[in-house]
Amino acid sequence: MTTGVDGEDPEAVPAEGGVRLIGGRYELAERLGEGGMGTVWAGLDLLVDREVAVKEAYVTDRQPRVERVLREARAAARVNHPAVVTIHDVVMEDGHPWIVMERVHGESLATLLERETILPEREAARIALSVVEALAAAHDRGVLHRDVKPGNVLLGTDGRVVLTDFGIAYIEGEESLTRAGEFVGSLAYTAPERMGGRKPGPAADLWSLGVLLFQMVEGWSPFQRESVEGTVAAVLTTEAPTPRRAVGLGPVIGELLSKEPEDRPTAERVAAALRTAATAPEETTEPGKPDRPRLGRRRVWLAVVVATALLALVPLGIVALRDDNDTSADGGSSRRSARPTATSTPSPTPTPAPLPTAATGYELVRTGEFSVQVPTGSTRHDKNADGQYRYTHEDGYELIVVPGRDRAETSSDNPVDYMREYEPELQPFRDSAWATSTGIRLIETRSRTFAEGQFTWETADARAVYVRNMALLVDGRYHVVAVLGPEDQRETVSRIYEQVVITYEPDE
CATH class of the missing domain: 1.10.510.10 (Transferase(Phosphotransferase) domain 1)
Structure with missing residues (x-):
């Protein structure tokens, strides 16, 4: 294995059966990728039974290189956003750091x-x-x-x-x-x-x-x-x-x-x-x-x-940094050849237009309380007593939108706490005898603050349901968006959810 440490291969603590164990809890499996800064391994956190990616950082005897690795972990950990890789841990093993991060399949x-x-x-x-x-x-x-x-x-x-x-x-x-x-x-x-x-x-x-x-x-x-x-x-x-x-x-x-x-x-x-x-x-x-x-x-x-x-x-x-063999949390490489180009003058950027017609496969709906794009062919159900707008599809997918029903002052002003403890749409998750969650994240941008989570639970008739969920805090009220579907159709549920989230706009 290439390590970049004077040509030597440092040995991690071996577990039973010769499996490499880092920090006493991270079991290494196959190599996912390798680049100029380190090697990334697939791993398993034995303590909480969670898949992880473990970056074996290349260092030398120069302390600045070690500091750069630690800064990498600090920089990523400082940013709380679903589009930024999550850092779980940093382990010092064999005299150099290993960064433990989320595994992105x-x-x-x-x-x-x-x-x-x-x-x-x-x-x-x-x-x-x-x-x-x-x-x-x-x-x-x-x-x-x-x-x-x-x-x-x-x-x-x-x-x-x-x-x-x-x-x-x-x-x-x-x-x-x-x-x-x-x-x-x-x-x-x-x-x-x-x-x-x-x-x-x-x-x-x-x-x-x-x-x-x-x-x-x-x-x-x-x-x-x-x-x-x-x-x-x-x-x-x-x-x-x-x-x-x-x-x-x-x-x-x-x-x-x-x-x-x-x-x-x-x-x-x-x-x-x-x-x-x-x-x-x-x-x-x-x-x-x-x-x-x-x-x-x-x-x-x-x-x-x-x-x-x-x-x-x-x-x-x-x-x-070499572009032909980049390291990432799940491997991947990039190889490019030179492409000389002609000189031209960039065009000015116009002011972004209002929300356009819906994307292919979606239709734009407006209720007077919000606008959003929903999958074409969805059946709209009237707002019910729980303040929910529901859009169901014959393929088994369902969109639930709850615009501004719950006040932060009567529940929590922390979207993560609201989603975890108060949001009614997740009550089946709390009640289910068999349920899992991949975690709830707080997301803060310049214009929005919201919590986002992924959940799976078993219904009374033994169906496994997968849910992507958002709780958006706007002017002291929570707007809830949830997309549900069969557990074995996670990719489709996620695709619908992403389209709904980027097009959801509360009406002022």
Whole structure:
């Protein structure tokens, strides 16, 4: 096994049968992924019988490397958001740290792009929306991710999108671990201000998101070149090409890839534009290979000369994190070839439009108390005595919406406590003799505070029901959204839930 520690393979404490045991409770299984910063293993927390992913961090005798690993855990643990990987524990074993985190079943965005090359705009917007919300939550907590790229975005089989690997994150108020003249990051996704040695802010992460969006819809990375010098030159001197396949996302991509940080949109504006694109009617695009405009030889040579001159004037010790073998909480790799691109001027981003017509497979409903998109063909039931609007589908799925029925002052002003102790829609979970929960999370964004949970219980007629649930606190009242379905149809339930959540709007 490769460990990066002087070529030696440290031995964890063996359990019975030769199984490796970390920290006396985490049993390691197969290797999920490996990269420049560490190896990720599938694991089992024997104490609570929970699947986990365990990152064996590569360290040397240099203390700053150990501190960087611990900072990674602190940075991720500081951000409480469903689109940010959850850190459970940090264990010191064999003289170096192991990070224990949630196990996300699925694949990385890098793996998906390697297989599909191009994603539909709606799917790209859905993925990017989760990423920008995760970044906004991190920025609110004083954390800059600094390594947003396909290999660090996980796509769960239940439709969840998770930003992972805070290995080079910066935490506000903490001393920098990067030495003067040293650069750490993935060059093709790094903002110009970081590449040029300026102090980055949240806008640097949004630049990386712009590169990510471009690659998802166009099928190639706009600044990746065959050499380090070429990539640096492209980031510093080449204007972002105009997307040719993106109908709705082109303007926001153009603004995100503005060279100057102050010209980029805020996370809120990006999220609004992505939410609109994620719920827009599906556009049909002609199949074919991705368009890759190319620079002439003279322009490429000029860019390399400019970059080389900049590198000579400002000594830059570049530690480029490898993009061909990224580590994630569930494995995944990304392999890219150079794609020289043409120069163009980004288009301005218009003000996001109001909620559009419903996405394919959904219809928009308005009740006077809320608006939301529900699966096409659902049967609407009148508001009942419990304040519930119910939408049932012949395939066995059900949506329950309860707008503003319960006051925080008569239950709890903490959405997690409300969901756990008071919410009537979860009473079957509390009463069931057989029930499980994957946990309740408190989610705080700039515009919303809500709790989110996943539950399974057995009904009186022995049916296993799976539920995704949200309790949103608005002006002192709780809005509840719950999607129910057969336990063996978790992926469909989750897909419906995600669409409902991103389109739910209480009426003022």
